[in-house]
Amino acid sequence: MRVLVVDDERGxxxxxxxxxxxxxxxxxxxxxxxxALEAATSVDYDAIVLDIMLPRRNGYDVLAALRDREVWTPVLMLSAKDGEHDVADGLDLGADDYLTKPFSFVVLVARLRALVRRPTGARPAVLTAGDVTLDPSTREVTRAGSPVDLTARETSLLEYLMRHADRAVGKVELRDHVWDAPGEDLNVVEVYVGYLRRKLGRDAVVTVRGTGYRMGG
Known part of the structure; x- marks a missing residue:
């Protein structure tokens, strides 16, 4: 899943x-x-981690501008403030969740995965494609009821394919949402699809000629 992190604390x-x-x-x-506003309106992110206190334009203004432009990417706001009015202001502007600094990294990851699962309130808790299942909260994968051990990147690739199981997904789209570097060689997608096929079965991911890949049966 591709995430935009916005914070002026470089460390x-x-x-x-x-x-x-x-x-x-x-x-x-x-x-x-x-x-942040430029990036969030030009790239299709799965979630945004947005600090409130930012140079040039604060997080509240960024969030308000995104919602005014009908950009509905789930937003997790970060703040050193924990007052109830600060939380309420963020939520009223359209934030999906709020985390106060300092925060637990484990909690941040869990919150992000929860947001990605339900940006419109319609995504299922457990993803299913044929006899393959993936629980986004635990990252557990099964095929025909048997557990399958995948790496973090393999799981992310599978999750993206499963969330878009109704269509073929192109290599560029997969690369841009699953890998850190948009400039990554597209061959990396083929390599990881091969890894999934070895672990899940060759029919788990189908090649759609001239388009990309989709989940199989």
Missing amino acids: LTRALQRGLGAEGFAVDVVHDGDS
């Missing part, structure tokens, strides 16, 4: 980029409100 953003990357997220980082 924090470096730590989040490393940590979220290890959890299978693809992470972009910006450090001011103007850059």
Whole structure:
């Protein structure tokens, strides 16, 4: 899942980029409100982690501008403030969740996964495609009831394919949502699809000629 992290604390953003990357997220980082608005309106992110106190344009203004432009990407707001009015202001502007600094990284990851599961309130708690299941909260994968051991990146690739099981997904889209670097060689997608097929069975992921991949039966 591709996530935008917006915070002017560069040490924090470096730590989040490393940590979220290890959890299978693809992470972009910006450090001011103007850059956040530009990024969030030009890239299709799965979630945004947005600090309130930012240079140029604060997080409240960024959030309000996004919602005014009908950008409904789930937003998890971060703040050093924990007053109930601060929380209420963020939620009233359209934030989906709120976390106070300092925070637990484990909790942040859990909150992000929860947001990605329900950006419109319609996504199922457990994803199913044929006899393959994936629980986004626990990252547990099964096929025909048997557990399958996947790496974090393999799981993220599978999750994206399963969330879009109604269509074929192109290599560029998969790369941009599953890997940290949009410039990554597209061959990496083929390699990881091969890993999934070896672990789940060759029919689990189907190649759609000229388009990309989709979940099989």
